[in-house]
Amino acid sequence: MKIAMAQLNYKVGDVTGNLKKILTAYQMCGDDVDIMVCSELALTGYYPQDLLKRDSLIIAQDKALNELAAHTRNRNTAIVIGCARKNLEQTGRPLHNALLLLANGEALFEYHKRLLPTYNVFDEARHFEPGSNSNVFEFKGHTLGFLICEDAWPDAEGYRYENTPVDDISEHRVDCVISINASPSNINKLNERFFIGKQVVEKTQAAFIYLNQVGGNDELVFDGGSFILDKVGTKIHQSVQFDQAVDFIEVDLEQNNTQPNRNKVTEEVTPSYSSNHSHSEFYWRQTVLGIRDYINKCGFSKVVIGSSGGIDSAVTLAICTEALGAEGVTAITMPSKFSSQGSVTDSEVLCKNLDVRLYEAPIKEEYDVAVRAFQTMSGEFPSQLTCENIQARIRGRKLMEYSNHFGALVVSTGNKSEMSVGYATLYGDMNGGINPLGDLYKMDVYALANYVNEFYDKEIIPRSIIDKPPSAELAEDQKDTDSLPDYPLLDAVLKLYIEGDLLERAEYEACQKIISAASLAEKEVERIHQMVNRAEFKRRQAPPIIRVQRRSFGMGRWLPVAANYQF
Template identity: 45%
Template sequence: MLRIAIAQLNPTVGDFDGNAVQIIDAMQRAAAGRADLVAFPELAVCGYYPGDLLEEPRFLRNIEAALERIIAATRALPGLTAVIGAPRRNTGPGKPLFNALLAVREGAIVAEYHKQLLPVYGVFDDGRHFEAGPEVACVLPLKGVRVGFLICEDGWNDDLRSYRVNPFQKLADAGAQLVLSINASPSDVGKRAQRHTLFRAACLRRDMALLYVNQVGGQDQLVYDGASFAMSPQQGLAFEAARFAPDFQLLAFEDSHFLRADGAGVPQLVDETLATPEFYRRQIILGLRDYARRCGFERVVVGSSGGIDSALTIALAAEALGPQNVVAVTMPSRFSSTGSVDDSETLCRALGVQLFRHPIADLVREFEDGFAKAFSAPLRGLPLENLQARVRGAVLMEYSNGFGALLLTTGNKSEISVGYCTLYGDTNGGLGLIGDLYKTEVYALARHLNAAASRELIPGAVLDKPPSAELAPDQRDTDSLPPYEVLDEILKWHIEGDRLPAAEARAVSAFVENLRGTEEGAALVERICRLIARNEYKRRQSPPVIRVRTRAFGSGRQIPIAVKY
């Protein structure tokens, strides 16, 4: 019987001491639990993904020093094999590094495998820094079990859809009985089910069991959900680790079956698929916690307009960091409704968040006067609307600089898509929590938070009022945009397309085709597509947003700014 420890860690890019401590602590815990094997995520030594830090000599020397420290620690743990992810230097032709898996036992490397499939699509850029490993299987016998190794993408091509090489097949040909895959697989809605479906099919096709060890935590725009799992042809999904949290678990493997650490059978798992709003909630909360922690912020500040976007952002931030670490600022202008301030007060009272009031009417008037004197023309229309947003953005940045709080921007994906936002105004900030949520999803998540709390965290008045930027008299979002129920379907069709889950993709496509069946509808779709294209320059200058869907703005969608298309 092979006893296996799963170390689902939350490493930080570049925190070599912290990452090494996590790894060594987990190895010692595995040894205390009489494990034969302990497995860690992909690139756990340096954190995933380090990007162009891999081109810095000092960064590489620190990787090697941390790895030496970890390898040395295994000398005190006889009988334990640690499977660790780290970059390794390539002394041959090609890129200078391999994305490597090292099996280490009692101070020695007993097996080394280099990732063969290097993704350069979506949010991935492995091919920028790593050389593909040789097209050979790496198999290590342990306690009578032939354990084969893969790294993340290597396991996603058993149907040969994306690459000509199939590392999974090579392990089957080499007689592997258990596939151990170490991963840094970012999370998005539907990703967990996709993993289970794909690897269940691969295990059945190759008659091999699989242990999938994933990273957890937020790193910049991406969130890793953990959810490490064990799969076998006979059992299906036999085990799953915690979602959105670090975890350490002991399992056993014998006769193609996963068992509990004491050798008893594992209980039948009940599928715990999260409702989409709850998935969004957990993903965003983990993303904010780790972003703030890694960047050295304890507190955040949010501009509170009294609208749904800022209300949801404040509520999520309060849950992630504690209401005592969230500050809201309401900044009424002469166009603000009474409700914008009242609703902000009601919201912050319900959440326990401190609210400051900083009117901007006098500041805006000074800008108007100065503009008229300098340019002999009144400031009105869109420039005046944008000025109000920029004054608010400046006030919030003053608070951020003055009190050391991270400014959270509050734009949603619908508005960001079509440029319904102001550069250096409401786009100011260090991170966007809801920038990958369409407006209709913002409402759904807000209602979900209220239902989960069994009370109105977000006031009903905020949920019910017509969306408005309140930058002009009686302004409504629908003055410039179609209803969000229509806009969001067009945006999903254009931005995500066939990246959507199959059923949603069909529904969205049918909706848009029906629109395009009329002259008015076709003109609307064309106008929205033009707005998306012409506002790329705004998105390029905006803060990162926490990714929750299959294609978020940022690294996952790279479009030129200066383009005629």
């Protein structure tokens, strides 16, 4: 059986544009292709959230499905595609998360997703009713089993399912299992998918086809990496990661071998990321794709970034330049009376290396005016914290002014360590429409800076930026360590507190070892935890972040603001 794996980049709600992409892929299929496989909720994009409550979206999707079906009328190639389908029962939620097999001008088979995830970034039970119909179908002389993403995961983040769709397939003698997915990417996720795929193969004794989508939608990034396992669990094909692809694979369902013949929608071939590559390479490719798609899909073509001469803004500038090209990026350096000389000179070298336009806008005079105005209003000189935040907010205002006038999206530069403990200023350095570093701990940012220089094979980010002690430069001789532990130690505490239950054993033990070696008192650990808890109100007002870790702030971590908890 010849399979076309259509790993495409969809835009949420853009049914017309998504249909066009699918039809372009379908036209690439010759008459010898038996099935073209598309991903979960392909026409609506994943995840539509409450757009699913709009009848107009479902009507547009159904019209597109009819058009797709019509294209199969005089073609040998069937289409397997994910979509939203109306629940025809009198009870339950109004929709199913469904899979259709389109052939001969109609839907020959329909399956409804049974396992609806409601953890981490998922909330499918808000909109969909779980299915109960069969997921096995005879087609072209072969018995096929079908799954939709979570259907293949028997145990995920503490959720354990019984009588899974995989169990149902295993009761039949199937030749192949086809799983359509919208599986968000995070560190080590590809290896987890391979592990799950091998479990499916072991249970069903059938070849396994895993089709994922690619691209960024809001905080989520989908990395593609679609693959095929043979009947003994050996990987016999993997599509590229972080790029669109239409791959044609001849699968011998009897002999367990394939004859790959790859064709891509995009011309440039991007090598697959593997577990042998560094985490920094993964972070780079994930954030570049996430930023590019977020900005383009929101209708922007350019961004503006505050350049402090520090590590975070430097890495952010590098990511955005790779994503948009230098012509789409503008930097503004805004030195104050407390800024080091390197704040400006390092920004100049960095932007020259990136070929990015840099403006200089000193804030000393505006800061002095703001301090005097506060004194006039209140009769008191502003506190140290107030003075620091005045500077950050002047800078945030300048960035927003540029954004308003030139139509460039402000990109925030805060990292996960700072966002965790609230080391950021509302309406100041937290301004922005998107944050590429908000799920990267501080030491991840340093590692990524070094990777950027390796990636370009030259010193893009000056060594002086990487080596300087981290500082917000909002007070005389200020250093981050004045109020925070050293970042390797802080990151270890934060990882255990925020993601401890999701870390692999080696990662968990490495964090514990760092904390033990530093002889960090339990009281200090509790202080850091409380800093995280108290900063929740700030994170609620932060821009979206590009997700890379297993548990990210935003839609992946829901905690109350008006609460008092010590755990």
